[in-house]
Amino acid sequence: MSVQEEREMVGRVLRASTTGFDCGTRGSRIDERHTFGSFVKVPIADDFSAFAIGLIYAIRIEDDPLARELVMASIIDNSVLLDQRENRMVPIEIAVINVGYTSGADVVQALPPRPPLSLSEVQLCSTDEIYYFTRRFDYFRVVLSASEVPSDELLAAAVRTAAWAYPESERYNFLVHCGRQLANLLSHDLKRLSRVLALIKPDTNVQ
Amino acid sequence: MALEFNKVIDQVQRMGRYLGKLSLSQSDRLAAALERFYAATDLDAIHARIELVRNSSISGYRGAAPLPKPYSEFICGIGEPPPMPERATLIAADGSQIYPDHHIAALYYLINIGVYTYHHGQPRLPEQVTAPELAYSDSKLEDEDGRTINNQTVNMRRSVEEMRSLARHTWDLREEARPLVAIHDGTLLKFFGGIEIAYAKQVERDYMDALQQLHDTGAILCGYVDNPRSTYLISLLHLMSLADDEVNDLNLKTNGELEGLTDVQIFARVLGPGQRSALMTQNSPQNAEYHRRSADFEIASFYVNVAPAGRAAIARVDVPLWAAREPAAIDALHALLLHQCSIQGRRHYPYALTRADELAVVSSAERDQLNQLINVEMRNNKLHPEASNKLQTKYLARGERRQHRLRG
Numbered sequence: 127m128s129v130q131e132e133r134e135m136v137g138r139v140l141r142a143s144t145t146g147f148d149c150g151t152r153g154s155r156i157d158e159r160h161t162f163g164s165f166v167k168v169p170i171a172d173d174f175s176a177f178a179i180g181l182i183y184a185i186r187i188e189d190d191p192l193a194r195e196l197v198m199a200s201i202i203d204n205s206v207l208l209d210q211r212e213n214r215m216v217p218i219e220i221a222v223i224n225v226g227y228t229s230g231a232d233v234v235q236a237l238p239p240r241p242p243l244s245l246s247e248v249q250l251c252s253t254d255e256i257y258y259f260t261r262r263f264d265y266f267r268v269v270l271s272a273s274e275v276p277s278d279e280l281l282a283a284a285v286r287t288a289a290w291a292y293p294e295s296e297r298y299n300f301l302v303h304c305g306r307q308l309a310n311l312l313s314h315d316l317k318r319l320s321r322v323l324a325l326i327k328p329d330t331n332v333q
Numbered sequence: 334m335a336l337e338f339n340k341v342i343d344q345v346q347r348m349g350r351y352l353g354k355l356s357l358s359q360s361d362r363l364a365a366a367l368e369r370f371y372a373a374t375d376l377d378a379i380h381a382r383i384e385l386v387r388n389s390s391i392s393g394y395r396g397a398a399p400l401p402k403p404y405s406e407f408i409c410g411i412g413e414p415p416p417m418p419e420r421a422t423l424i425a426a427d428g429s430q431i432y433p434d435h436h437i438a439a440l441y442y443l444i445n446i447g448v449y450t451y452h453h454g455q456p457r458l459p460e461q462v463t464a465p466e467l468a469y470s471d472s473k474l475e476d477e478d479g480r481t482i483n484n485q486t487v488n489m490r491r492s493v494e495e496m497r498s499l500a501r502h503t504w505d506l507r508e509e510a511r512p513l514v515a516i517h518d519g520t521l522l523k524f525f526g527g528i529e530i531a532y533a534k535q536v537e538r539d540y541m542d543a544l545q546q547l548h549d550t551g552a553i554l555c556g557y558v559d560n561p562r563s564t565y566l567i568s569l570l571h572l573m574s575l576a577d578d579e580v581n582d583l584n585l586k587t588n589g590e591l592e593g594l595t596d597v598q599i600f601a602r603v604l605g606p607g608q609r610s611a612l613m614t615q616n617s618p619q620n621a622e623y624h625r626r627s628a629d630f631e632i633a634s635f636y637v638n639v640a641p642a643g644r645a646a647i648a649r650v651d652v653p654l655w656a657a658r659e660p661a662a663i664d665a666l667h668a669l670l671l672h673q674c675s676i677q678g679r680r681h682y683p684y685a686l687t688r689a690d691e692l693a694v695v696s697s698a699e700r701d702q703l704n705q706l707i708n709v710e711m712r713n714n715k716l717h718p719e720a721s722n723k724l725q726t727k728y729l730a731r732g733e734r735r736q737h738r739l740r741g
Contacts, residue, residue: 192687198678204456206676206684212458214691 136248142241146223149248163283165251168242176229178238180222183275225265235264256291263307282325301328369570373408393582396568397613406611414607415664420510421453425685426499428491438718441469447692476531486531500546512665513552521556521651556651566596601645604638629655639674639681646681
């Protein structure tokens with residue numbers, strides 16, 4: 127694996143279905159790659175011709191009885207802290223909801239045809255991939271109708287993440303388009319719409 | 334249903350009442366033992382009595398003895414928590430095993446050793462190593478008479494492997510920060526003489542070689558015994574209560590009025606948080622054998638209350654005489670063990686040993702996976718692995734139940 131790929135790797139698939147998957151990584155490796163609302167991709171074909179595209183909607187840090195006892199100690203010294211984070215294999219689980227897939231050059235905003243296999247590498251989408259994926263808004267419906275995820279916060283986080291993939295000159299228009307799309311989808315629930323719009327409202331200097 | 338709790342609950346209640354009564358009758362004996370303990374201030378008299386049992390036809394005394402002069406400490410003396418060394422290197426080793434099982438496809442045993450190194454006072458990542466060893470050849474699986482070795486032999490080989498790994502790693506780390514402390518899980522006094530141990534002489538030689546290597550590193554070796562059941566001090570208090578003409582094997586078969594008490598019961602009352610007892614040796618044929626090999630190898634021990642406050646948590650710490658003779662080494666060990674036992678919050682046990690155990694332990698799921706791997710390799714070699722009928726039917730009966738469902 128190249129240094130670049132290592133840097134972009136979020137984790138490896140633990141369990142999966144067509145609606146989403148959980149991936150795991152070591153506790154010591156958590157960083158800005160593991161961010162709520164990030165776009166990730168994972169291969170769903172052996173020849174890497176197709177990828178499922180998903181959004182990180184939960185990051186869970188597992189515990190164990192030893193970690194619980196250490197928390198009870200008055201002081202945790204540095205060696206123990208390093209030992210727990212680097213040596214002990216307490217995994218971090220990252221939950222992802224699928225919002226689309228790519229097949230060759232095609233981008234489809236619907237559930238992927240098959241889930242990724244166990245231990246497949248999950249990677250962050252590049253700026254270009256986010257840019258091309260978010261030029262359409264069909265994935266909004268998938269997120270808003272998912273019952274097991276905090277959909278309003280997740281969609282807002284995804285839109286904010288996606289906005290940074292756009293050149294500064296297009297960013298404001300992108301956010302306005304997202305707002306219009308949300309207004310269509312949530313016209314029956316004005317309270318909810320107002321909350322999501324507040325979450326994605328662009329700063330006045332983003333124009 | 335394996336255990337019908339409605340049939341056992343009465344027995345559990347009776348057991349509780351029995352233990353309650355036992356504790357009540359022990360409190361009088363404990364008071365007598367404490368009185369004798371605080372009165373045991375005459376070291377010369379104790380030395381004289383130990384000489385009597387060692388240099389006569391009496392062979393049944395298995396109690397404590399003071400360290401040889403000039404290293405003796407008052408039996409009722411108490412050591413306060415010493416200052417903590419700024420830096421130290423602690424190496425802990427532990428092991429686990431899979432016993433030979435005639436009911437699976439192939440006969441083998443496995444010993445897995447975990448070694449953990451903790452750099453005290455240095456913000457360094459601790460090191461961890463595991464060393465699994467699979468034994469499957471006849472020479473490893475059979476005793477001198479061609480019979481399959483028993484579980485005691487596997488246990489003893491595991492203990493020796495723990496000590497050898499500890500010695501090897503300590504030797505490799507001899508340039509690291511001092512004091513260098515090697516922690517073994519359990520007593521350092523092993524009994525190699527049992528007829529049930531296969532090739533006992535070789536096992537003993539390997540153990541003694543490991544002790545020699547540890548000695549050569551200048552490390553402070555200790556065996557940490559949590560919640561010990563030993564009665565060394567109780568036996569000494571009983572011995573001291575006898576008149577000279579009463580000192581014979583018959584009277585030493587039991588601890589007389591103090592029978593049933595353990596050393597922990599005394600030290601739980603005597604030792605405050607962080608305090609340790611006097612260093613003592615155990616008078617036993619095993620220890621005499623260790624001494625015969627080298628005076629440095631004789632095993633001494635002290636008790637320590639590793640709880641920082643409140644209810645006492647007593648552990649016994651075995652040390653060879655090469656360390657016991659050095660007050661600075663004992664102080665460093667005492668302080669470092671207190672620190673180790675404070676790391677895990679409410680659980681007062683050395684952190685390094687907890688981690689070594691975690692590294693070593695082989696879970697039942699891992700054992701099953703290993704058996705699967707062995708089965709695959711047997712098939713690759715044109716063999717037909719098959720578990721015994723007993724084992725297969727056991728898994729059938731214990732298997733998960735499934736619900737019947739109508740399919741639409």
